[in-house]
Amino acid sequence: MGICPLCNGFSELILSCPVCQNYLQDQGRLMDVFDDYSPYMPIDLMKLEDGYPHDFKNGECPHIFLCPNCGYEQVQLIKE
Ligand SMILES: [Zn+2]
Ligand SMILES: [Zn+2]
Secondary structure: OOOOOOOOOOOOOOOEOOOOOOEOEEEEEHHHHHHHHHHHOOHHHHOHHHHHHHHOOOOEEEEEEEOOOOOOEEEEEEEO
16 A cells, blocks of 8 residues: 555645636545446546556555536646
């Protein structure tokens, strides 16, 4: 397991929504919520379904950030 600062509560990442400028909320690791999200994943993330353990093994922890205001979603790679 890595030592992602967000997973371990060491720090928070503050991102703002490019659509409405609201703050994005960390929804947790992509792996943890992937099953719930997979039917709704954008096209460019679907390719990760089979390959993400390989793509993300370089010390980066992918987190899903969601805008509670407009529903905008993005994946941010967190350096471990
Ligand atoms: Zn993490
Ligand atoms: Zn927004």
